[in-house]
Ligand SMILES: Nc1nc2c(c(=O)[nH]1)N[C@H]1C(S)=C(S)[C@@H](COP(=O)(O)O)O[C@H]1N2
């Protein structure tokens with residue numbers, strides 16, 4: 001935004017409103033001067049992110065990692081992508097935070113305080129893979145609108161909270177319950193308080209899984225503000241849009257939840273494959289559920305140089321939505337032949353799995369290392385872009401890095 005016009009149009013009253021207090025010597029403010037308190041803050045400092053993270057959008061904030069930043073087995077906050085659809089809530093009163101449970105299929109509407117949730121139910125910690133449905137969107141052609149994620153909209157942190165199913169069993173729900181839908185405290189970019197930026201959910205069967213959490217901690221600390229403080233739904237293995245941040249209401253629905261971004265082309269793909277660029281009727285779109293098999297080489301960084309005769313150590317992670325990854329392979333000849341990597345078991349269901357191997361190269365020159373994961377059902381990552389869809393979701397093509405042997 002142009003700062004001069006911005007202040008030019010803003011009255012002292014409005015500025016005081018945003019600052020939350022009076023500007024005492026406001027009458028002496030130079031014309032067109034923007035008080036420091038209103039200038040953009042440094043997002044890396046604000047969100048405690050590493051400076052190598054990439055900002056894709058600042059209204060709303062959308063920030064992604066690069067592959068080599070995701071090398072940790074448990075993703076720390078500094079390398080965790082941020083995906084927002086609206087404005088991050090500003091004033092969070094965790095001490096008085098409540099979660100209202102309503103909907104057609106709730107036995108009786110109830111309000112839990114955050115304290116109730118923390119004290120009444122047993123707590124669990126799981127490491128859970130959260131990948132944005134649009135991760136990899138930047139490669140689709142014709143291009144898809146939206147944040148141009150490359151490979152870094154995925155994380156696997158430790159989440160601590162209570163099982164959603166313990167809370168659902170405590171409150172009781174009718175036998176016609178089919179879906180849950182979340183509502184949250186973030187606000188619509190338009191400023192219209194009647195509009196929600198996003199309100200999604202999952203089928204009741206997913207809600208009842210052991211690992212589906214109402215979480216209040218990430219990596220052993222309060223969830224960072226940008227990631228949903230003080231209460232977040234975490235549904236590992238599904239598009240991360242199902243994992244509502246800042247949630248204050250949960251509806252138990254007797255039909256598929258119809259909140260913001262549940263319909264149209266939002267987080268939905270053509271039920272049957274379509275030609276690139278095709279127009280797809282709403283009635284032919286299906287909601288994305290479990291995410292497809294995928295992997296990422298996190299060591300070394302693409303572009304690494306190695307000396308002829310040395311072996312190259314590679315490592316990374318692989319995940320497959322609700323499934324486990326059963327095989328991990330690499331190729332140095334553009335996919336003609338594949339060799340196996342060592343693959344670890346997941347620490348718990350819905351956590352990513354680690355792979356590593358050492359690679360020898362036949363002679364000096366340019367190479368690419370391609371990585372390919374296969375899920376327990378025998379489905380592998382495609383070497384080229386998978387099916388085009390209007391919003392550019394579910395790109396699980398093989399990750400590749402460039403290597404020069406000198
Ligand atoms: N309330 C709320 N929850 C939300 C969103 C949002 O904008 N508002 N974005 C969703 C989407 S699309 C994704 S990919 C994940 C991102 O989670 P993260 O920012 O913690 O990485 O949060 C999901 N939950």
Ligand SMILES: [Mo]
Nearest residue numbers: 083132133241
């Ligand atoms: Mo997302």
